[in-house]
Amino acid sequence: MTMESIGLAPSTLVFIILGLTLAAFMWGRFRYDLVALAALLGSVMLGLVPTDEAFKGFGHPAVITVAAVLVISRGFERSGVVDIIANQVLKVGERLLLQLLVLVGTVVVLSGVMNNVGALALLLPVAMRLAREHNTSPSLLLMPLAFGSLLGGLTTLIGTPPNIIIATYRGNITGENFGMFSFTPVGVAVALVGLAFIVLVGWRLTPKRSGQASTEEMFDTANYLVELKVSEESKANGLTLQQLHDELEEAIPVLAVVREDNRRAGYSFHGVLREGDILLLEAGPDELKLLEDKVGLSAIAESEKDEKDSDETDSENADSQPS
Structure with a gap:
């Protein structure tokens, strides 16, 4: 396929490709890098960009x-x-x-x-x-x-x-x-x-947000603060946090990692995840489904959390009893 076979001027084709690219960016259905790559390949196929210079821009100092x-x-x-x-x-x-x-x-x-x-x-x-x-x-x-x-x-x-x-x-x-x-x-x-x-x-x-919802209500994220446990069968077992992000292909920040009652902030945890580790993160229903489907992380059941809290309370009571 060439410009001569289509019968359009090069400038017209350039504007058509730019318009379609901008429309795809605004639509948001496809990843931006894939849209840009498709626009480049389309320009090459139409003869707007020489084949030997198609990827020359990736070596640009900028x-x-x-x-x-x-x-x-x-x-x-x-x-x-x-x-x-x-x-x-x-x-x-x-x-x-x-x-x-x-x-x-x-x-x-x-x-x-x-x-x-x-x-x-x-x-x-x-x-x-x-x-x-x-x-x-x-x-x-x-x-x-x-x-x-x-x-x-x-x-x-x-x-x-x-x-x-x-x-x-x-x-x-x-x-x-x-x-x-x-x-x-x-x-x-x-x-x-x-x-x-x-x-x-x-x-x-700067315009202020108006409405009946208060600032505290706008920032209420308590319902989305979850604890996910690494099981033996979990794909996350043995991965670093960076590898976990790569597997998910989506940025879901881990706020903290709890291991044997020791909590470490996510940014300072550089080891690998093990069975029994608990990840504290902020996520919605879609992110939770992604975590379970791709890396096998599931939220801790309320009964399990209650049992853990009960064990800790019994331990504290036992320690406080006089010998």
């Missing part, structure tokens, strides 16, 4: 740099850096202006040394926790956080993919790339002005 930055972002998340930042941010108190200054300022700094989308993803749980603990409308923190991540991406070469693309293009044209901090003088100035606007004025323009 793609490699963004991939490396995402690896660093996951390292920050897995090493517990996010929890350290969260604990510090939560100490700012109840004043909204101070919360915004610390939260948005933190995401601006992080976006300069890592991908801005990754920095935003890392601080989203912190913002939600702040809103929940201080009974604040989430929109007053989330919208400024999003704009702060965009501002922080302006400050360094790796902060945002467009900076990398521009630097590469300049290198191809003039033979000299932009350096890591070539964007910093202008980027920092813009980021500081934007930070001041967000903290002093911007948040006042």
Whole structure:
């Protein structure tokens, strides 16, 4: 199949492929990477992209740099850096202006040394926790956080993919790339002005969620906090948490792992799961079905939990009896 056989101009075919790709993205029925790959293969089949250059873009410095930055972002998340930042941010108190200054300022700094989308993803749980603990409308923190991540991406070469693309293009044209901090003088100035606007004025323009449901009700997740036990026949037996995520092909964060009454946070658990381990995580009905079908993890029955609590109570009573 070629452009001549179809009878359409190359520009028309390009717009058709772009339109279909955007429609597939908006539909959300298929994975985004599969949609993008299908668009690329379609362009090759129609002769819009030369066959020998079809996958040349995967070797572009921007793609490699963004991939490396995402690896660093996951390292920050897995090493517990996010929890350290969260604990510090939560100490700012109840004043909204101070919360915004610390939260948005933190995401601006992080976006300069890592991908801005990754920095935003890392601080989203912190913002939600702040809103929940201080009974604040989430929109007053989330919208400024999003704009702060965009501002922080302006400050360094790796902060945002467009900076990398521009630097590469300049290198191809003039033979000299932009350096890591070539964007910093202008980027920092813009980021500081934007930070001041967000903290002093911007948040006042953000619409608040209206309705009868209170903030506590919006954040009520008690019904979805579950305990799953690793059995001998479970496929999760012998897997690390990372391997468990790979098997599921979906991000279901494990909050903690309980082994012989010792509880360890999910981010700090680096061993393999064993029979009898209990995973504490937040999941809905669909996620629970996925966990049971793919890795054989099932929720602990209420009778089993009651029996365990009863055994612990009897043990404590026995220890308290005088000899």
